[in-house]
Amino acid sequence: MLQVFPDVKGRFGDFGGKYVPETLMGPLQELEEELNKAMDDPDFLQEYHDVLKEYAGRPTSLSFADKMTEHLGGAKIYLKREDLNHTGAHKMNNAIGQALLAKRMGKKRILAETGAGQHGVAAATVAAKFGLECQVFMGEEDIRRQELNVFRMKLLGAKVTPVSSGNGTLKDATNEAIRYWVANCEDHFYLIGSVVGPHPYPKMVRDFQRVIGDESKQQFLEVEAELPDRIYACVGGGSNAMGMFYPFLEDASELIGVEAAGKGIETSEHAATLTKGNPGVIHGSLTYLMQDKNGQITEPYSISAGLDYPGIGPEHAHLFQTKRVRYESITDKEALDALKLLTEQEGIIPAIESAHALAQAFKEAVEMSSDQTILINLSGRGDKDMATLMQHFQEEE
Amino acid sequence: MLTKTSFKGKLTKTEDLFIPFIVAGDPTPELTIEFALRLQEAGADVLELGIPYSDPLADGPTIQRAAKRALKNEMSLTKAIELVPEMRQAGLEIPVVIFTYYNPVLQLGYDRFFELLDENGAEGVLIPDLPFEESEEIRKLASERDVEFISLVAPNSDKRIKQIAEHANGFLYCVSTLGVTGERNEMSADVLTFIKKVKEHSSVPVAVGFGISTNEHVNLVREHADGVIIGSKIIRLIEDEIEAFKDGEEADALERFNKSVRELVK
Numbered sequence: 043m044l045q046v047f048p049d050v051k052g053r054f055g056d057f058g059g060k061y062v063p064e065t066l067m068g069p070l071q072e073l074e075e076e077l078n079k080a081m082d083d084p085d086f087l088q089e090y091h092d093v094l095k096e097y098a099g100r101p102t103s104l105s106f107a108d109k110m111t112e113h114l115g116g117a118k119i120y121l122k123r124e125d126l127n128h129t130g131a132h133k134m135n136n137a138i139g140q141a142l143l144a145k146r147m148g149k150k151r152i153l154a155e156t157g158a159g160q161h162g163v164a165a166a167t168v169a170a171k172f173g174l175e176c177q178v179f180m181g182e183e184d185i186r187r188q189e190l191n192v193f194r195m196k197l198l199g200a201k202v203t204p205v206s207s208g209n210g211t212l213k214d215a216t217n218e219a220i221r222y223w224v225a226n227c228e229d230h231f232y233l234i235g236s237v238v239g240p241h242p243y244p245k246m247v248r249d250f251q252r253v254i255g256d257e258s259k260q261q262f263l264e265v266e267a268e269l270p271d272r273i274y275a276c277v278g279g280g281s282n283a284m285g286m287f288y289p290f291l292e293d294a295s296e297l298i299g300v301e302a303a304g305k306g307i308e309t310s311e312h313a314a315t316l317t318k319g320n321p322g323v324i325h326g327s328l329t330y331l332m333q334d335k336n337g338q339i340t341e342p343y344s345i346s347a348g349l350d351y352p353g354i355g356p357e358h359a360h361l362f363q364t365k366r367v368r369y370e371s372i373t374d375k376e377a378l379d380a381l382k383l384l385t386e387q388e389g390i391i392p393a394i395e396s397a398h399a400l401a402q403a404f405k406e407a408v409e410m411s412s413d414q415t416i417l418i419n420l421s422g423r424g425d426k427d428m429a430t431l432m433q434h435f436q437e438e439e
Numbered sequence: 440m441l442t443k444t445s446f447k448g449k450l451t452k453t454e455d456l457f458i459p460f461i462v463a464g465d466p467t468p469e470l471t472i473e474f475a476l477r478l479q480e481a482g483a484d485v486l487e488l489g490i491p492y493s494d495p496l497a498d499g500p501t502i503q504r505a506a507k508r509a510l511k512n513e514m515s516l517t518k519a520i521e522l523v524p525e526m527r528q529a530g531l532e533i534p535v536v537i538f539t540y541y542n543p544v545l546q547l548g549y550d551r552f553f554e555l556l557d558e559n560g561a562e563g564v565l566i567p568d569l570p571f572e573e574s575e576e577i578r579k580l581a582s583e584r585d586v587e588f589i590s591l592v593a594p595n596s597d598k599r600i601k602q603i604a605e606h607a608n609g610f611l612y613c614v615s616t617l618g619v620t621g622e623r624n625e626m627s628a629d630v631l632t633f634i635k636k637v638k639e640h641s642s643v644p645v646a647v648g649f650g651i652s653t654n655e656h657v658n659l660v661r662e663h664a665d666g667v668i669i670g671s672k673i674i675r676l677i678e679d680e681i682e683a684f685k686d687g688e689e690a691d692a693l694e695r696f697n698k699s700v701r702e703l704v705k
Contacts, residue, residue, distance in 0.1 A: 051572065061541055061568045063497040064603075065593040065617055207503065213494070220496050225618030227595070323542045323568070324494065336515040337543035338493040 047357065052241020053328075055363060057356035060240040062220075062326045069227040074242045076147050081249065086146065093138050094253065097171065098128045100135075102254075104261035104417075109387045110404075117410035119403065120270065121420045122258050124282060125392065129163050131422030132254060132282045133235060137164035139250030141172050144231035151175040153226070154233045155219040157184055157212030157278070158348035158395065159191025160422055161235030166200035174231075176200040179219040182210035184347045191426050209341045212278075212351045216325050236279025237355030240326030244284075244355050251285025258417060259289055266415055272296045272406065275419040276399040277369065278313065278349035280358045282421035287367060295417075296368065299358060300402040302344035303371035313342035314371040315354040316362045324353035330362065345374040345430065346394040348422075376401040378434060381424065393422035394430065446534035446562040446587055446609060452484060453644050456610065456666030457704050459673050460487040460538065460648075462505040463522055464514030466681055473693055474677060475526050479533050481700040485610070486531070487565065487668065488523070490516050490539035497567040499621030501671040504678070516543040516552075523559045536563030536589060536609070541573075549577060553584050563587035563609050571603050578606065593617065594633050604640035610666055613637055613647045621671045623650035626659060634663045657704050669703065676700065 047054040060070055080086040094100040103126060107119040124132035144152055152174050156162030162178040169176030178195055182204050185192050195202050203222075208214035216238075223232045237244045237251070262270055273290060275283035277299040287297045304312035312318065319330045324339060332340045332352040344350040361367040372380075377394055380401035385391045392400060396419070403418045410416070424431065450456075459478045463471050475486055491506035491514050498506070516539055523535050537556065544552050544566065556564070564586055569577065571590065581588035587609030592600050594617060604611055615630050616623070630647070638645050647660045648668030660667045676699045683692035 059573055060570060061573060062570065063567050063593075063614075064570055064591045064596060064599075065497075065614060067570050067572075067599065068593070068595040068597060208493075217494050217496060221499070221619045224497065227617060322545055323540075326496075326568070328545075333542070333546070335546065336517075337546035338510065339542070340493075 047360065048241060048245050052245070054357045054360035056321070057327070057329050057359040058241055058244060059328050060326060061323045061328065062240050063224055065224050066227060066240070070240055070242070077143060077242055077246055080143055080146055086142065090139055090142055093142070094135065098134045098138060099126060100253065101257045101261070102126045104258065104265065106265070107388050110384060113387055114404060114407045116407040116412065117271065117414040117416045118412065119407055120262065120415065120417045121390070122254060122286065122417060124254060124419060124421050125390070125423035129160070129167050130425060131160040131164070131393065132251065132285060133161045133164040134167070135253055135285065136235065136247050136250040136281060137161070137168045137233065140231070140233045140246070141168035141174065144174060144233070145172050147231065149229060149231040151177070151230045152233045153177045153179070153219055153222060153230050154235060155179045155212065155215040156235060157215065157351065158346065159184065159188040159195070159426060160348060162195050162200070162202070163191050163198070165233050165235070166195040166198035169200060170198045177203060179203050179205055179215040179222065181205050181212060181215045184211055184215070187347045187430060188426060189429065211347070213339065213342070220325065236281040237284045237357060238279040238325055238327060238353060244327065244357055247281050248284045248288055248357060251281050252288045254282065254285040254419065255287060255289035258286060262417060269293050269295045270417040271410070271414045272298060272416045274298045274300060274399040274403040274416065276300050276349065276395045276421060277354060277358060278302070278351045278395065279353070280355040282419055284355055284357055286419040291366060297366065298402060299367050299369045300398045301369060301371040302346060302349035302398055303373045304343040304345070306373055307371055311343035312371070313344040313350045313352065315352060316358065316369045317371045321359070327356045329356040329359040330354050346377070346398070348393065348395040349398065370402050372398040372401040380404055390420070391424035392420050393424050394427045396421045446485065447585060449532070449534040449562060450485060454665045455661060456484045456644055456646055457482050458485045458487060458646055458666055458668040459483050459700070460489055460668065460670035461673060461677070462489040462491055462502065462509050463519035464491060464509030464512045465505040465674070465677065466508050466684060467512060468514065468518070468522055470684065471522060472526050472529050474696065475531050476529055477693055477697040478700060479531055481697055482704060483533055485534050485536060485563070487536045487538045487670070488519060490519050490537065490543060492540040492543065495540060497619055499619040499671060501622070501674050502620050505674045516547055517555060520555045520559045520561055523561050527560060534562040536565050536587070537561050538565045541566050541569045549580055553580055553586065556586055557584060563589055565589040565612065567591065571599065571606070582608070592637055594629065600637055601640045604637060607641055607643045610644045610646045611637065611641045612668065613645055613664065615647050615649045615651070618649070620649055622652035622675065626650065626656050631663050654703055654705060672703065673700065
């Protein structure tokens with residue numbers, strides 16, 4: 043039997059906690075109390091599941107990738123289709139949960155940070171749906187890479203605040219969102235998009251995302267009568283992976299988290315936090331992160347705007363340390379090749395983030411036998427990445 | 440009755456404290472020493488020496504800029520602590536509090552960190568992202584080593600004020616408003632109520648920081664608290680002189696800085 047994490051101090055083994063300015067301790071305690079009450083309230087949970095069903099389109103399908111399976115000639119490949127969620131990614135599950143909580147707490151304004159824009163879009167969407175004001179912090183570089191998602195957020199009525207510090211990516215957007223929250227914590231709800239940040243965020247986001255793993259388990263048992271041998275999910279902050287893995291932690295399935303190796307983990311341009319980082323504090327949480335010897339956080343790189351984060355959720359750090367989950371890394375090129383292959387074989391264009399999980403799974407599937415099964419969490423669809431993909435594949439031609 | 444403050448005997452006052460903040464290495468390590476001396480001349484009682492950090496969550500744009508300049512000079516936690524004996528040699532007598540985010544300390548390790556403080560004669564530590572709940576171990580180590588571990592309270596600390604104040608050492612840092620560091624035009628009247636509440640529980644001097652940017656603010660805080668902490672405004676005064684340093688007019692620039700600081704706290 044696994045221990046229950048996080049503990050009362052918000053720790054997953056050695057990791058997690060609350061490393062924030064004193065001004066945020068009150069708001070975090072308030073959030074923790076309200077969250078615990080809400081998660082014990084059957085009416086709240088009912089409303090959350092109703093909205094997931096009627097608005098977000100859950101349950102999402104479990105698809106057997108028959109052509110892909112045949113093409114690789116190894117393990118049977120299944121895809122959990124989080125790309126079929128309203129707005130096109132798993133981010134919606136968490137955004138709905140936190141927005142309902144914000145509403146319950148009487149907050150009228152939400153703020154969010156976003157990298158690839160999927161969380162920003164999800165936050166802006168639930169804000170529109172539940173009548174909340176929404177401000178999204180986004181790095182200037184990500185604004186450039188994800189123009190379409192910026193437009194979607196604005197169309198949904200959100201204010202998008204560009205962040206120019208650092209590399210102008212997710213890390214910097216998160217810093218700025220936290221600073222804004224420090225100044226406006228009395229009437230703003232900070233809607234964090236991944237299983238990162240101070241306690242209780244990693245736990246809260248996991249619990250709103252576990253619907254992915256819960257559904258997968260049930261669906262898989264229906265079609266295969268047993269659980270998958272291996273389960274793959276990409277990891278930036280790690281919310282889709284945590285949501286998928288959590289319900290399987292006590293089962294026999296092997297769990298594999300896939301990080302972004304960018305231009306290669308032998309270069310300085312990657313976002314492979316567990317593979318190459320070491321423990322430290324980022325955005326209020328003790329976890330693995332990419333840093334220099336003086337403890338300055340370094341800038342990550344990935345072609346995917348959703349994975350270039352120098353930290354990782356503290357629960358992943360714990361699962362890495364205890365070896366319950368195996369973490370691998372995949373380069374930009376490997377991810378793009380896998381993306382192209384899935385698109386051609388199955389008629390599904392995945393997000394570049396998800397393509398990292400696909401690439402690792404495809405590598406391993408060929409070496410497995412045809413009576414073995416694997417499940418890949420397809421965290422989102424590739425529509426948002428079209429500009430990046432066009433540029434890449436045109437250059438290749 | 441204020442009893443616990445000593446900073447190894449270097450601080451004998453318990454009221455009307457002037458506590459300025461500068462960033463080590465901004466704009467250069469050599470000038471940091473000069474600024475420290477000019478601040479002492481202008482009446483500083485304790486120096487907060489900031490360690491530049493890549494991701495400072497509690498800081499506004501002014502201190503972020505200073506940190507960026509200092510990081511360009513490859514300033515680090517170790518190098519900053521090692522500046523202290525140079526400051527002493529140059530004539531700095533007031534206690535020095537090392538102001539650093541938690542991650543650089545974590546990478547260095549507590550043992551090495553306290554060893555460095557001891558070897559280099561820094562008397563205090565302040566870690567803005569290490570709240571009471573996470574700081575038990577370091578508070579214990581600091582107390583064993585006779586280093587003042589400075590705690591912070593915020594206007595929304597509510598029930599936590601009593602607990603934090605009772606465990607405070609050195610001085611208690613009252614964050615005047617919700618928000619990050621930076622200059623502000625007005626100080627809210629609520630600050631005074633907040634200071635009063637904190638003073639009821641504190642056995643060390645209560646110093647107020649965040650947003651103090653005019654002589655009017657300074658005197659208002661002085662009336663109600665035991666000390667005033669000024670960061671961003673001091674950094675701005677340094678920024679005003681950066682061009683002059685580049686032009687080699689160091690002496691004039693430092694003189695102007697000293698005069699501006701005196702005006703600020705007169």
